Amino acid sequence: MKVKEVPQDITYYEGVKRACYALNDAGKYVIVTSTGWSTEEVANGLAVTELALRFEETRKAVLAGVKSPLCYHMERRQMNLKILASTTGIATFRVKRHCHPEIFSKLKPSILDRYAKALAVTPEELKTVPKSSKEGK
């Protein structure tokens, strides 16, 4: 890759630039900053949309009373049952049970606190999910 070929396509890095190695006119490697590559954006976009879609589905499931808000906040932090379980020190099968709304609603405050701390939310926030998809990201 030559210096001129370093992609400067997009700005989804939110102002962050990253370093690329490219050849200068003398054929020597130098570091060039890049604002992003459209090809990478396509690959990344696919993953991001998929995550957002799953996240939105979970939010609706919580509002419909199929899943507990814990599930929503877990996905918001991009965690899975295993990571959340080891972060809180609560067994995976218990975390899984707590994803059911009826079991979640009966949880002791001490357990809720542990979840809140692990997910970096307040205990009040943990019990709710945003009403519309825009909020709370």
Added chain:
Amino acid sequence: MGSEMRASGKPFIHHHSAHCETGVTAGLFRDKGLEISEPMIFGIGSGIFFGHLPFVKFVGLPISTYRSRPGEIFRKTARRLEGEFITQRFRNAQKGMEELRRVLKTGQIVGLTTNIYWLSYFPNRFRFQFNGHNIIILHEIENGFRVSDPVLDHPVDCLTEDLERARFAKGPLEPHGFMYYPKSINLHPDLRTACIKGIKDACKAMLKIPLPIFGVRGIRYLAEKTIKSGEKVGFVEACRQLANIVRMQEEVGTGGAGFRYMYAAFLEEAAELFGSSELADLSKEMTAIGDIWREFAVVSARIIKQRDPSENTFAKAGGLMMICAGREEQLFKDLNHVVRKLKA
């Protein structure tokens, strides 16, 4: 690049790097007075690699990696450049933070392994649960720390609670608050011997591992899998897998083409060090291979976007990868041959 003060008042010069681990390692060495570039660290630490792990899933997708295991580059470079490092892990987060503060007060900068999700100074799209991001802490500030993150072009601030979460995050590859800083560094290391060791090690990893998922054989395996994937798992799933490969190649701080350009930069520097024209030629070949990897990424993006479906097929993408495999095999064989002629 920018200058930054620390607790003792000595300036620290921030260098923008392509990759976190090599950037941090180079930063720690430079700080002690040994001028060394990021590609040099990458080469000496034998960072270049390939592996496709179909059974290790990350968000439901198999992992493809273009470099050696996290932490390995740092360990190998420290050993080969005769730098003595103090490394610590902690069971208790509180103790880990206290120790960090104590070391920072002595004016020492500290390398840390963190979880990238909790580092809130990153844009949202960069943040995902990955426990292998390395940063340098410069000094403590009010409610936080001054951080030199090598993949950003300037130092930033990080809140104490974010940093604590990041250092003691759980999940695969738990960092356990891993911190490291140099105790003493040899200011005149034997660079030539270190380069030779690094190159030999890299050739071994790329050519000699007797499992079909690592090194050049790993690339072939993934290429074959990609060619068949369209029919085998359906278009949507195949696209997901392809996108994941491209992400691993381009996004995760690689300096372009899955570290291949960075390795070419290393070979170029090594060629000057040894005065070897053969190494210079191999550097050019590595660049050419990197260009094919980039082309693979472009074709993959077209497949995903469904531009000219007759032209851009999984067979074409896999075919490009197969070319990379063949040329990398030849390159590392030649390199293995050339390195044995070099004099330390």
